[in-house]
Amino acid sequence: MVIHDISRLLTPGHPNWPGDAPFTVTPAARIAQGDTVNTGVLSTSTHTGTHVDAPWHYADAGIKLDEVPLELYIGPCLVLDVRGYSPVPPEVLDGLDSLPERLLLYTGQPAHWATFPEDFAALSPAFVHRAAELGVRLIGTDAPSVDPLTSKTLDGHRAFWESGLYIVEGLKLTDVTPGTYQLVCLPLPLAGVDGTPARAVLIEQ
Numbered sequence: 001m002v003i004h005d006i007s008r009l010l011t012p013g014h015p016n017w018p019g020d021a022p023f024t025v026t027p028a029a030r031i032a033q034g035d036t037v038n039t040g041v042l043s044t045s046t047h048t049g050t051h052v053d054a055p056w057h058y059a060d061a062g063i064k065l066d067e068v069p070l071e072l073y074i075g076p077c078l079v080l081d082v083r084g085y086s087p088v089p090p091e092v093l094d095g096l097d098s099l100p101e102r103l104l105l106y107t108g109q110p111a112h113w114a115t116f117p118e119d120f121a122a123l124s125p126a127f128v129h130r131a132a133e134l135g136v137r138l139i140g141t142d143a144p145s146v147d148p149l150t151s152k153t154l155d156g157h158r159a160f161w162e163s164g165l166y167i168v169e170g171l172k173l174t175d176v177t178p179g180t181y182q183l184v185c186l187p188l189p190l191a192g193v194d195g196t197p198a199r200a201v202l203i204e205q
């Protein structure tokens with residue numbers, strides 16, 4: 001079985017959305033200091049690195065993470081190369097008459113962010129609606145958001161809310177050839193939250 005890890009490695013100082021809480025791991029117990037084990041204390045925004053958005057992130061009437069069915073995040077998936085578009089338009093789906101339930105978009109983001117990538121490709125609402133018509137239920141992007149950095153209206157997120165599609169952001173897609181795979185993207189089992197970092201892999205079929 002060939003597995004591609006499409007999650008961003010989280011290291012302290014990982015560049016988050018401007019103003020958002022940083023990712024840190026604070027050392028706690030240390031064997032070297034006489035403790036019986038090594039432990040750490042995690043602190044993070046729910047939108048760090050490769051992560052899922054629960055609908056409640058962008059709509060007060062939306063469900064929270066623990067209500068989102070896990071089936072969404074596991075199963076057949078198409079990786080598309082959409083480099084060169086900003087925002088990603090519906091035309092990239094021209095000629096496709098059906099799609100698997102999961103669609104991942106490589107917009108050209110690098111494998112490692114030294115600083116927050118302020119200039120990234122958002123998704124046009126028309127693209128999201130077109131994907132929904134073609135049978136997609138989950139869209140993942142390698143960009144940190146489906147809306148531009150300065151957006152106040154969050155039209156991209158709103159299109160997901162209107163069409164009932166779900167979001168994965170911050171994927172690392174530099175090492176995979178576009179095509180079909182099985183996606184496994186497991187959110188952390190956190191109650192009542194708006195999102196969470198996730199481990200995402202593609203399995204070659």
Ligand SMILES: N[C@@H](CC(=O)c1ccccc1NC=O)C(=O)O
Binds near residue numbers: 057144151169
């Ligand atoms: N759209 C981004 C996050 C986002 O918008 C955000 C994250 C933390 C603090 C403020 C944010 N947006 C403010 O407009 C996301 O969904 O991950």
Ligand SMILES: [Zn+2]
Binds near residue numbers: 047051169
């Ligand atoms: Zn997010």
Ligand SMILES: [Zn+2]
Binds near residue numbers: 145169
């Ligand atoms: Zn988002």
